[in-house]
Amino acid sequence: MLNETHNPELTSWVSSANEENTDFPIQNLPFAIFRRAGTNESFRGGVAIGEEVLDLAAAKDSGAFDGLALKALEACDSDALNDFMAMGKEAWSALRLALSQALRSGSEKQTLLESCLVNQDDVEYSLPCRIGDYTDFYTSIYHATAVGSLFRPDNPLLPNYKWIPIGYHGRSSSIDVSGQAFKRPKGQIKAPDATEPSFAPCKRLDYEMEVGIYIGKGNDLGEPISIEAAEDHVFGLCLFNDWSARDIQGWEYQPLGPFLAKNFASTVSPWIVTSEALAPFRASWTRDAADPQPLDYLESENNRAQGGYDIELEVQLETEKMKQAGEPASHLSLSNFKHSYWTVAQMVTHHTVNGCNLMPGDMFGSGTQSGPEHKEAGSLLELSRGGKEQISLDNGEKRTFLEDGDTVIMRGWCAREGAKRIGFGEVTSTVIAAD
Amino acid sequence: MLNETHNPELTSWVSSANEENTDFPIQNLPFAIFRRAGTNESFRGGVAIGEEVLDLAAAKDSGAFDGLALKALEACDSDALNDFMAMGKEAWSALRLALSQALRSGSEKQTLLESCLVNQDDVEYSLPCRIGDYTDFYTSIYHATAVGSLFRPDNPLLPNYKWIPIGYHGRSSSIDVSGQAFKRPKGQIKAPDATEPSFAPCKRLDYEMEVGIYIGKGNDLGEPISIEAAEDHVFGLCLFNDWSARDIQGWEYQPLGPFLAKNFASTVSPWIVTSEALAPFRASWTRDAADPQPLDYLESENNRAQGGYDIELEVQLETEKMKQAGEPASHLSLSNFKHSYWTVAQMVTHHTVNGCNLMPGDMFGSGTQSGPEHKEAGSLLELSRGGKEQISLDNGEKRTFLEDGDTVIMRGWCAREGAKRIGFGEVTSTVIAAD
Numbered sequence: 101m102l103n104e105t106h107n108p109e110l111t112s113w114v115s116s117a118n119e120e121n122t123d124f125p126i127q128n129l130p131f132a133i134f135r136r137a138g139t140n141e142s143f144r145g146g147v148a149i150g151e152e153v154l155d156l157a158a159a160k161d162s163g164a165f166d167g168l169a170l171k172a173l174e175a176c177d178s179d180a181l182n183d184f185m186a187m188g189k190e191a192w193s194a195l196r197l198a199l200s201q202a203l204r205s206g207s208e209k210q211t212l213l214e215s216c217l218v219n220q221d222d223v224e225y226s227l228p229c230r231i232g233d234y235t236d237f238y239t240s241i242y243h244a245t246a247v248g249s250l251f252r253p254d255n256p257l258l259p260n261y262k263w264i265p266i267g268y269h270g271r272s273s274s275i276d277v278s279g280q281a282f283k284r285p286k287g288q289i290k291a292p293d294a295t296e297p298s299f300a301p302c303k304r305l306d307y308e309m310e311v312g313i314y315i316g317k318g319n320d321l322g323e324p325i326s327i328e329a330a331e332d333h334v335f336g337l338c339l340f341n342d343w344s345a346r347d348i349q350g351w352e353y354q355p356l357g358p359f360l361a362k363n364f365a366s367t368v369s370p371w372i373v374t375s376e377a378l379a380p381f382r383a384s385w386t387r388d389a390a391d392p393q394p395l396d397y398l399e400s401e402n403n404r405a406q407g408g409y410d411i412e413l414e415v416q417l418e419t420e421k422m423k424q425a426g427e428p429a430s431h432l433s434l435s436n437f438k439h440s441y442w443t444v445a446q447m448v449t450h451h452t453v454n455g456c457n458l459m460p461g462d463m464f465g466s467g468t469q470s471g472p473e474h475k476e477a478g479s480l481l482e483l484s485r486g487g488k489e490q491i492s493l494d495n496g497e498k499r500t501f502l503e504d505g506d507t508v509i510m511r512g513w514c515a516r517e518g519a520k521r522i523g524f525g526e527v528t529s530t531v532i533a534a535d
Numbered sequence: 536m537l538n539e540t541h542n543p544e545l546t547s548w549v550s551s552a553n554e555e556n557t558d559f560p561i562q563n564l565p566f567a568i569f570r571r572a573g574t575n576e577s578f579r580g581g582v583a584i585g586e587e588v589l590d591l592a593a594a595k596d597s598g599a600f601d602g603l604a605l606k607a608l609e610a611c612d613s614d615a616l617n618d619f620m621a622m623g624k625e626a627w628s629a630l631r632l633a634l635s636q637a638l639r640s641g642s643e644k645q646t647l648l649e650s651c652l653v654n655q656d657d658v659e660y661s662l663p664c665r666i667g668d669y670t671d672f673y674t675s676i677y678h679a680t681a682v683g684s685l686f687r688p689d690n691p692l693l694p695n696y697k698w699i700p701i702g703y704h705g706r707s708s709s710i711d712v713s714g715q716a717f718k719r720p721k722g723q724i725k726a727p728d729a730t731e732p733s734f735a736p737c738k739r740l741d742y743e744m745e746v747g748i749y750i751g752k753g754n755d756l757g758e759p760i761s762i763e764a765a766e767d768h769v770f771g772l773c774l775f776n777d778w779s780a781r782d783i784q785g786w787e788y789q790p791l792g793p794f795l796a797k798n799f800a801s802t803v804s805p806w807i808v809t810s811e812a813l814a815p816f817r818a819s820w821t822r823d824a825a826d827p828q829p830l831d832y833l834e835s836e837n838n839r840a841q842g843g844y845d846i847e848l849e850v851q852l853e854t855e856k857m858k859q860a861g862e863p864a865s866h867l868s869l870s871n872f873k874h875s876y877w878t879v880a881q882m883v884t885h886h887t888v889n890g891c892n893l894m895p896g897d898m899f900g901s902g903t904q905s906g907p908e909h910k911e912a913g914s915l916l917e918l919s920r921g922g923k924e925q926i927s928l929d930n931g932e933k934r935t936f937l938e939d940g941d942t943v944i945m946r947g948w949c950a951r952e953g954a955k956r957i958g959f960g961e962v963t964s965t966v967i968a969a970d
Contacts, residue, residue: 357792
């Protein structure tokens with residue numbers, strides 16, 4: 101539902117928010133948890149506006165807000181957004197509208213809020229919320245087919261794929277925010293021709309370009325969320341890099357799924373772009389007539405009309421050599437979340453249809469968002485066709501999988517005629533050598 | 536390591552703790568979170584002694600304790616034991632010793648502590664801690680073989696089983712404490728001969744008899760826990776019922792593992808029996824010479840000498856008819872944790888060998904603890920041989936899988952010559968009809 105906060109003509113008295121290619125115009129207003137870098141300040145909620153962060157703890161005390169928006173700001177004065185996320189859609193919307201009005205060009209609140217801004221260059225982020233449970237889905241049929249053909253050449257796409265939004269439980273403790281550096285994992289690896297596994301550092305280390313989905317309001321155990329209600333439970337989306345150790349995965353994942361291949365690190369972008377900010381960028385969702393149509397519980401008119409999201413997703417790689425030479429990162433792929441075989445609403449509804457309870461701050465990964473074309477693949481496993489083809493980087497270096505010192509940079513943005521472009525910022529993270 | 540708290544001759548001034556078959560003699564001293572039932576009191580830590588709970592918040596203020604034991608009690612004055620669990624072995628031991636001395640027959644602390652007792656009949660429990668992440672292992676080779684032969688008749692035990700302590704991530708939010716009642720889950724089910732799945736209530740609802748393992752002190756991301764250090768990170772053990780929807784599982788679990796088949800409910804016993812209390816009941820761990828020997832990182836002298844636990848595990852079923860007739864529950868199986876193919880230390884070390892971080896209060900499930908004989912099977916799937924054979928209950932009723940109104944009761948205890956018998960109490964939970 102579009103409202104005055106989406107008006108593409110709106111500008112802000114924060115001038116950097118009005119620049120053409122900013123990720124954070126006044127139509128976006130994404131949330132993070134931040135503090136001034138290198139200080140002992142408490143982490144607290146912030147909203148991005150141009151190159152600034154609006155400090156929500158300071159905004160709460162500024163006198164510029166009242167009513168439900170003020171209550172929402174009180175919940176944001178915390179080192180995690182869970183309480184705000186739990187307040188639900190009405191509170192999220194009230195705060196968005198109040199922030200939009202207060203940050204607009206000509207707002208009389210400008211004088212109250214100018215001192216609440218901190219430049220993004222001067223801050224550090226933490227996780228935006230306590231992620232109680234993290235579930236990873238597998239919603240790109242292109243990724244599922246490409247990966248399946250590597251692990252199961254004769255049976256790439258399993259018969260359940262077109263019926264079930266396949267998902268599995270992931271590890272919450274090792275999720276960190278952009279900037280995470282992690283050691284190359286070690287583990288059991290068995291070469292296809294070896295008779296026994298050996299213990300070694302991962303040789304097939306990979307990223308996965310995913311969209312992260314944050315649950316706002318939860319549900320009680322035993323009370324499924326219908327597909328009609330599903331979107332009211334989605335607080336917002338982020339960028340998500342689900343690091344993967346392909347050689348560990350190949351040996352361990354049968355029969356209970358990936359485990360140590362995934363739980364050594366996962367990285368989210370600092371900013372959560374809210375569901376409401378994404379309203380102008382919804383996409384219709386269709387299912388090929390030749391494919392099975394969803395069972396009733398996964399089907400709704402609204403889901404068909406606008407269940408998808410039109411979000412561009414780019415991956416870049418910055419190697420150690422590039423850093424030393426001051427060269428720019430090299431482009432690896434560009435994909436779009438609209439290619440997803442299942443929608444966010446379908447993920448929420450499927451996850452709860454057995455009575456499973458979701459909690460505010462829980463996160464879903466969308467699964468690697470590979471598009472239909474090879475250049476749209478969201479992982480090196482796919483881009484290198486299982487490690488068989490080298491990928492050439494802009495500076496002449498080659499990669500099949502990641503090397504120590506490699507930094508993976510993911511960016512996301514929404515751009516459509518008639519709407520103001522909004523961005524997700526970026527998620528970056530770096531591989532360091534195994535001990 | 537045995538010490539004075541394990542002395543089988545010790546008795547308590549709490550006379551019910553001295554009865555022959557109590558689960559909670561003074562040699563046990565397990566921890567829970569409790570309050571008086573039906574009140575608005577704060578939940579807080581408690582220790583079981585005979586038929587009583589020693590209220591640790593009251594004990595803290597009693598004047599009976601000082602030093603590290605008092606600090607530990609301060610951490611237990613909380614609605615979750617995480618802070619106490621995070622304090623580590625030295626604090627756990629100091630409190631155990633102080634409690635053992637204060638509760639002993641003849642202790643001069645008796646007058647200070649008598650008013651800190653609450654009868655177990657008068658209390659209700661919550662989860663003993665915030666379980667951040669829950670991981671389920673698969674450590675019974677008898678269970679893995681039996682289940683594997685049902686899902687993959689030609690390939691029951693996969694080649695990685697004897698090399699890797701197979702585990703997967705589970706859902707934390709739907710774990711609750713003994714007494715949990717949950718609705719029969721609904722989901723997608725595909726009969727073997729059907730061309731398409733349908734949406735229906737689970738028809739093959741099952742329990743799994745597991746041991747729950749609570750992590751005390753955690754580790755930092757990127758810093759594996761060696762097998763020599765692993766046991767220092769284990770706070771204690773509980774009973775765990777990992778409810779399973781076999782028909783949902785059969786259709787959904789490929790390729791990423793069980794998801795909705797497991798996350799609708801899981802139930803823990805209220806009491807955590809500490810690692811220290813279990814010291815007299817350790818068992819040697821061996822690996823058949825014909826089987827692969829563990830890779831070095833999973834091997835230690837201590838793990839061979841006493842990596843196992845000798846814990847009897849019993850399952851009973853109480854049907855709606857039995858409840859109405861006032862008949863006792865019917866015995867289903869008796870097994871023992873010593874049959875586990877992998878030890879707790881091996882689970883901890885394997886889980887962290889890639890750098891994954893464990894947090895205080897994280898829980899592992901051991902996997903269904905089926906023993907070598909059919910009557911020792913820890914699930915109905917196994918007892919009914921995949922639903923093909925009916926199980927006769929004491930009152931003449933039959934079961935293949937669970938029916939609405941069924942209550943599953945699990946008990947565990949340790950008994951050995953030369954040691955005082957200690958018990959885990961029980962975990963009970965009831966299936967209610969689907970909506």
